[in-house]
Amino acid sequence: xxxxxxxxxxxxxxxxxxxxxxxxxxxxxxxxxxxxxxxxxxxxxxxxxxxxxxxxxxxxxxxxxxxxxxxxxxxxxxxxxxxxxxxxxxxxxxxxxxxxxxxxxxxxxxxxxxxxxxxxxxxxxxxxxxxxxxxxxxxxxxxxxxxxxxxxxxxxxxxxxxxxxxxxxxxxxxxxxxxxxxxxxxxxxxxx
Numbered sequence: 273x274x275x276x277x278x279x280x281x282x283x284x285x286x287x288x289x290x291x292x293x294x295x296x297x298x299x300x301x302x303x304x305x306x307x308x309x310x311x312x313x314x315x316x317x318x319x320x321x322x323x324x325x326x327x328x329x330x331x332x333x334x335x336x337x338x339x340x341x342x343x344x345x346x347x348x349x350x351x352x353x354x355x356x357x358x359x360x361x362x363x364x365x366x367x368x369x370x371x372x373x374x375x376x377x378x379x380x381x382x383x384x385x386x387x388x389x390x391x392x393x394x395x396x397x398x399x400x401x402x403x404x405x406x407x408x409x410x411x412x413x414x415x416x417x418x419x420x421x422x423x424x425x426x427x428x429x430x431x432x433x434x435x436x437x438x439x440x441x442x443x444x445x446x447x448x449x450x451x452x453x454x455x456x457x458x459x460x461x462x463x464x
Contacts, residue, residue: 279314282310284329288329296383333377337393341363357449394422429448
């Protein structure tokens with residue numbers, strides 16, 4: 273990924289300031305350029321439009337989350353609680369380092385693209401790990417619903433941590449993931 277120059281960083285920061293407070297559709301290039309006291313031409317040197325700016329920002333973080341996920345997937349596939357915690361800790365450390373931006377990208381008023389692609393990353397892990405463990409007599413619909421419960425739970429924990437002002441550390445949230453994943457009633461979905 274190429275690095276951003278100072279003007280581009282200022283544009284992104286101004287965009288994020290506006291996006292933290294309002295819906296994407298309410299943000300304008302004019303508002304950003306006036307706020308920064310730059311010309312529209314300067315904005316367009318860096319981005320075709322606001323959609324490209326937001327998409328590039330989302331893609332930057334999704335790329336890193338996917339990279340970390342793929343590098344550490346073997347921990348997620350393990351049945352060892354210590355390994356599961358390692359998987360979540362690696363992703364959570366990245367999220368913590370970028371918490372202000374991630375908070376904006378998953379805010380209730382934010383567009384769904386980032387949240388949906390983040391869910392897909394989680395969904396693919398859960399599918400891979402549990403499709404083979406689910407009892408055959410449960411059926412495809414049951415499996416899909418169980419997977420969505422896990423995905424929603426994972427996203428819920430992360431969203432709560434990112435979007436609320438709390439003192440929870442990566443270790444606290446990692447422990448929470450480990451405790452919940454081990455204590456959830458997996459016996460209802462596992463083959464006997």
